[in-house]
Amino acid sequence: MTSVGGAPATSLAAAKNEYVLEMRGITKSFPGVRALDGMSLRVRPGSVHVLVGENGAGKSTLMKILSGIYAIDDGEIFFQGEKLDHQNAATALDRGISMIHQELSPVLDMTIAENIFLGREPTIGRKGVFASFVDFAQMNADTQKLLDRLGLKYSADTKMRDLSIAAIQLVEIVKAISRAASLVIMDEPTSAISDTEVSMLFQQIADLKANGVAIIYITHKMDEIFQIADDITVMRDGQFIATGPSSDYTEAKLISQMVGRTISSIFPKEDVPxxxxxxxxxxxxxxxxxxxxxxxxxxxxxxxxxxxxxxxxxxxxxxxxxxxxxxxxxxxxxxxxxxxxxxxxxxxxxIAMVSEDRKAEGLVLCRSVGENISLANLKKFASGLFISERREETAAQRMIKMLQIKTPNTEMIVENLSGGNQQKIVLAKWLLGDxxxxxxxxxxxxxxxxxxSEIHKLMTEFxxxxxxxxxxxxxxxxxxxxxxxxxxxxxxxxxxxxxxxxxxxxxxxxxxxxxx
The missing domain is CATH 3.40.50.300 (P-loop containing nucleotide triphosphate hydrolases)
Known part of the structure; x- marks a missing residue:
């Protein structure tokens, strides 16, 4: 195993023979945040490579670079022995890299079939005027075959708006599988689905592996990691920490590498009056x-x-x-x-509610930490027709300290924070009230x-x-x-x-x- 302090090293020849993917020295910065700092990753074909780390470790950022959503500041990417330059989302898909995103972005007023084949719809003809017309019958039939193969009891012509979050997540999985990719990235694919649906997904993963497809799998669920991982890479603060076969790890060792400390109790429940x-x-x-x-x-x-x-x-x-x-x-x-x-x-x-979809229903992602914290209690900060920025800032600072929110300042845009810190901001918003x-x-x-563990401690304290x-x-x-x-x-x-x-x-x- 390669451990703390050194990224995995390999030659290009080895990458061609042994690895379907090698990312070397990847660096990426956003305003006020260094998301990735010399991060490296290598993945074998026909394997499940689990990528773990705390929220904010840079896992999703690294995968968005691989899938062409973000451009790298520095580093190199080799895929199937070929160096990838000027990667974008379209070229990534063309090369056989498909990603299931953690944050779902369906077109709600389109059908399941239209979402799955969005941008690559079958047409009635190959040439001439008919090449501009979508073959909806073929698209629905192909989609229904995929749904039936996965045992999903949905109709291809169902509008996405009529589906639950769990069902939308499953459609995203179907979309990735339908692309016949040679590398599939799954970012928290089971966050909104039931145990039965997880079993279906794991069977699909087994089938993909058997066909030589490599899978990069991001999850925070320990039972999933040890159930499906062939290899594990640990990230922390945008940096490579360790990599090795899953057999080299225990849950305690993995947690310690992820957080840089030992967590004594994930469920710190106490008896209170x-x-x-x-x-x-x-x-x-x-x-x-x-x-x-x-x-x-x-x-x-x-x-x-x-x-x-x-x-x-x-x-x-x-x-x-x-x-x-x-x-x-x-x-x-x-x-x-x-x-x-x-x-x-x-x-x-x-009465306050922290909803299951914090990004869509709990936060205004394009606004600052301070603005989000005060959002539900603006009357408390009003002086006539205007908001007292001083009182708003004081309250936000108090919540940041109390909930230990990791942010450079109250002006930080919420979208740039990790999921755990975003969730604390939603809590802070409500705790300002009575x-x-x-x-x-x-x-x-x-x-x-x-x-x-931190959220659970807060629950106990509340x-x-x-x-x-x-x-x-x-x-x-x-x-x-x-x-x-x-x-x-x-x-x-x-x-x-x-x-x-x-x-x-x-x-x-x-x-x-x-x-x-």
Missing amino acids: IGDVVLSLENVSRAGVFEDVNLTVRAGEIVGLAGLIGAGRTEVARVIFGLDKYDAGTIRLNGTPIKIGSPTDAIRHG LKLLILDEPTRGIDVGSK ARQGLAILVISSELPEVLGMSDRVMVMSEGRVAGELTRSEATQESVMRLATGGH
Whole structure:
């Protein structure tokens, strides 16, 4: 294994014979940030090479350079023995490099088929006027074959807008597979899909490997790493740390190399005094989505809401926060019935929600850290018609210090920060208010193990301060590790309630799948 302090070295001849890809001394800077500093990577054909590191380590940036989205400042890239110069997204695809991005960007008003074949649509004829007409019948038929082959129960002509985030993620996977690439980059491909769908993906990965396709796989999920990795490369702060076969690693060793320190507990749950009921739902229903949901959350309590994708967990949270209407039932806050018709109503009652898609729904990516932190509480900083920049800056600095947000200053554009720090900014935004209930929907999705531990510590601290917390997570270890009680949903209903001592992976899955 090559370890800390030295990037892997190889000759061009070796790269031609042994490696499908070699990236040497890659350097990339953005305003105020050095994202990559002499980073190197080499990948064998027909292997799964897992790329790991904390958020902000530079993994996605390195892959965006490889796929032609970013230009490098310095360094060299060799693919199938050929040096790549002036790489862009189109030439990368032409050379057989395909990428599944962490941040989904579907064309929502187009169909699944149109999204999969976007930019390479089959035409009715090869020459003449008919070469300008898309052969929709052929495109839909080819797409349906792909969907059926992967066991996905979707129709090729379904609009992307009508799909869940999990389904959109699967379409992105289908798109990458459909390109017959010789190198497929998968950046957090399982962040929004269920265990069943993960198994389907892993089978496709096995098939790709058998056909000699190389796969670069980015994930923060330890169980996935050791399940599919042939080789592992560790990055930290934009630099190469170590590389070697997965058999050389243990989970503890990998975490230590990723974060540069030992993390004693990823789930630092503590027993804190639990007070009176803050939130209660009594037979709350939303027609066609969920029915007769009853649940309570007490002050100082963390309640986990578990279940399979499509069980109705996020939909219940959206109703509590006023994003969706409910048709029947009663919502009480501190024992008093309340009406929540919009997020404005929820915020006024002291209810906040960190949504599962922080970039689309939690942040204004093109604005600064300070502006995002103050966004939900602008009235606090208003002096007449104007915002007091001094008070806004003071509050932002206080939140940055309290949540240990890694940013050069409050003027930093949020888009340039890591996922873990972006998630802390969403939390900071709500903590400036007078909170009673905090809803966390997939609070650590796409976040590295070090940042997960920090978010979990914050959850414990919020509970200690008397905040009621409702947490939704598709990662069962997170639900089990952080919850005082677990409510399990199945097909739009609450299937059961488990105490912390009763909740196990088996008991939760039994209820989630309709067992007893």
